[in-house]
Amino acid sequence: MRARLALIAANTFREAVRDRVLYNLVFFALLMVAAAPLFGVISIGVEKIFMVNLGLAAIVLFGVVIAIFVGTGLVSKEIEKRTLYTVLARPVARWEFILGKYLGLAATLAVNTSCMAAGFFVAVAYVSVGLHAADVNLLVALYLIGLQLLVMTALAILFSSFSTPIFSAAFSFAMFVIGNFVEDMRGFAAMSGGPEGWLVRGLSYLVPNLGAMNVAAQVAHGQPVPGALILADTANALFYAVAALAAAVLIFERRDLK
C-alpha cells in the first residue's frame, strides 16, 4: 500500500514537473516578487512593507492557481482521458489513487513554494539590505501559506471527484475567495441577525478559514505571529484537508467511471 502511494505520488510529481505551464506560473510569480522593489519606490518609506505584502500575495495566489488547476486536472482529467482505467485495473484501490495524487501534488507545491520563497527572500534581503531577526516571521507566514495550499489542494481534488475540470476550478476558486473572508462573513451574519444570520454563520464553518492563515499584514510590520494561532491554524488546515479528502474518497469509491 505504502509503495503504491509513493509510486502514484511520485508519478503525479513527475507529471507536474514536466508540465510547461507550471514553469510559466513560477516564472511569473518570481517576476512579480522581483518587481516588488520597483513598486516600493512609489511609496517612500514603506518599501519593505509593500514588498512583503506583495511578495506573499504573489506566492499565495500563484500557489493557489497551481493547486486549483493541477489539482482539479488530476482526477477529472484522468477520468476524462481514461488514463485511470489502466491504473485502476491494477491492484490500486481508489482511495489509494486519491491519496497518492494528493501527496504528489502536495510535494509539487512544496517545491514550487520553496522556489518562490527563495526568490522572495532574495528580494527582501535586497530591499532591506540583509535579513534581520524579525524576518523569521516571514517563515511563519510562508508556513501558513503552505497550510492554505494543503487545504486548497484537498478541495480541488474533492470537487474534481464529481465534477468537470472547469466547474471544479470555479468551485475551488470560489472557496478560496470566500475562505479569505470567513471573518467578514461572520460579520455580515452578526449584522443581519435572525435565521439568515444563523444560516450564514453556520455556512462559515463549512468554509476553510483561510483568512486566519493570512498574516501578511502583521509580518509586513515585523509583528510576531502568536504560537497559539499557528497551532490552531495547523489543526484547522489538517482537519479540513482530511475531511475534504475523506469526502472525495466517499464519492469516488462509488462512482461509475464513464
Add this chain to the structure above:
Amino acid sequence: MAVIEIQNLRKTYKTGFWRKTEKEGLKGISFEVREGEVFGCLGPNGAGKTTTLKILMGLIFPSGGTARILGMDIHDPRVKQQIGFLPEQPYLYDYLTPLELLEYYAGLSGVPARERRKRSEAALARAGMSEAANMPMRKCSKGMLQRVGIAQAIVHDPKVVFLDEPMSGLDPIGRREVRELIQSLHDEGKTVFFSTHILTDAEAICDRVAVLDRGELKGVDVVADLLSKARGKVEITWQGQPKIESIRAMSLDYHATGESVRAVVKEADTDRVVDAVRQAGARLVSVTPVHGALEEYFLAKVDAPKKEAEE
C-alpha cells in the same frame, strides 16, 4: 475450470440532465470463460462489450448479477494482481515514455523494483515497441500507443488478459502481429478475453465467441464448430471456358464474366470439378475454401430480432 463467470449481469445507466431517463446497457447476460481459452466477445458498437469489460475491471458497478474472476469476487484486490487490461483506444500518460509508463505500472502491480526494468523491456519487445521505448508518448502514433497499451497489459505476467478492441488503429501488419501475440499468450496457457467488432480477427484466433447485441447475449459457441458447419464449400475460378455445363449442373453458385468464371461447389465435388476444368482446356486460377462462417453466424444472431420486428 471457469476463469471468468458472469451470472445474469445487468447495468442500467441514468441519463439526461436530471438523471431520470434509464438506459439499459446490459440486460442480464450469463456466460463462462474457461482456463487457457481465447474468448472473443463480438458485437456491433454499443452492444455492451465495453460495459461488460468495465464491470469486470471494477471501473463501473453492475446494477445486478454477479461476476467472478479466478473464483474471486471482482472487487477482491487479489484479482487485480492476476489480470491485465487494455482499454479501447488507450489513452496513456503522454508526458511519459513507454518504458517509464511500463515501469510505473509494473510497480503498481507489485513487480519488485529490481525486476521492473527487465520486465518492461521484455513486454515492449513482445508488443514490437523496443525501438520507441524512450520516445515521449505524445509523439507516438495511434498504432504505437496501441502496442504500448498491449505491453502494459502483460508487463506483470497476468493469468488473464482482457483486451478491448486490441486490433483497432493498427495496419494489416500490426493486426497480424497482435494476432500472433495473442496466440503466444494462448500457448503459454493464459486466458485471453477480448472484444472486437471485426469478425475475421475473432475467427482467426478465438476458441469460443460470445455474440452481444444491444445488451443481450445472442449466443456462445465454439469457433471450430462454426467453421466446420461452413466447411464443404469451395470456390473455384478459372479462365478460358465460360460454359462448362457439367460443372454448372453441380454448382451452388455459377457466375461467368467474359472469359473468367467463378463457381461455388460442394467440397466433395472439388476433384471432379478440377478434372472437368482441365479436360475442357481451361486455365485453373484458384481453389479456395469458403469462409465467412462466423459472419453468417453473427449476422444471423444480430439480425434475427430485426427481421422479427419487420415481419
Add this chain to the structure above:
Amino acid sequence: MTGGAISRWAMTALLLSAAGAAYTSYRLERMRSGATLDDVLLVQSPKMVKAASLGYTGLAADIYWTRTVQYFGGKHREKAMRYELLRPMLALTTDLDPQLTVAYEFGSFFLAQKPPEGAGDPQAAVDLVKKGIAANPRNWRLYYHLGFVEYEERKDVIAAADAFEAGSRVPGALPWMKVMAAAMRQKGGEIDTARYMWTNIYESSDDPLIKQNAVYRLIALRIDEDVLNLEKMAAEYQKRNGSYPANWQQVIGMGWLKGMPVDPSKTPYRLMADGRVEVQEYQRFPFITRGLPAGKQSIERITEESFKPQQ
C-alpha cells in the same frame, strides 16, 4: 479491505475531521475576535489596499464599510467612550469607493454623536461629509447631512444654513432643503426647525438605531417646548398677579391651560416656587435641555430607564 469497509472508514474520517475543522474554526474565531480590524490598524494606506484588492476596489470598499459598521456596533454595545479606528476606517472606505455615499451619511452620524453614542468628533464628521460632497457634488443629501452636523453637533447655525442652501441648489433636491436653509437663517426658530429635521430623519431612515434616536430627540424637543411655554405662563402670571402661581389650577383658572400639563409619560410637570418648571422623572428623558432640576446635567444617551414611547 472491501468497498464497504473503505466507505465506513472514509465516513468516520469525514465526520471526525469535519467536527475538528468546525471546532478549530470556532477557536480561531474566538482567538481572532476583531481580527478584521487588525488589517485596518496595520494597513491604513488606501494605495496598498487598492493594490491588494486587484482592481475590485468597490468590493473592498463594501467589505471595509461592513467592518466599519461592525466596529461601530461593537463599540456602541460596550458603551465605549473612544472610537479610535472609526476615522481611519471611514477614510479607507471612502478612499476605496468615493461614491459609497452611505459611508458619508452614516459615517458622519457615527462620528458626530457624543460618546458613547458616537465618536464625539463633529469636526471629523464635517470633514468626512465635505470629502463626500467633493466626490459627489450632485448628491444633495450629503449637503443635508453637512447642515445637520453643523447645526446639531457644532451649533453653527450659519454654517448649517450655508450647507442647506448649497444643497437646495443641486438639481433634484427636495423642497424642504430650502425650508431648512430659511429656518436656519431665522433666529429663535430653533425648536421648530429641529423638530422638522428630526421628523424628516425619522421618516427617511430605515435604520432602527437612527429612528429610535430621532424619536427620543422629538420627545425631548416636545418637553423643551412645553417647559418653555409653561415657564412663560408662570412669568406672565407673576407679572399680572405679583407672585408666581402656587399650583397649575391657578394657571388653568387664567384660561391658559385646558388641563393639567403632563409630559409624554403622562406625569404632570412640577411647578416650582420660583416659577421654574421641572420634569419629575427627568432621568427618563434623554437629550432634554429644559426642565432639569437645578444643577442637573442633561442625559446625553438612551439608557435602560429611558421612557419607552409607543411608536
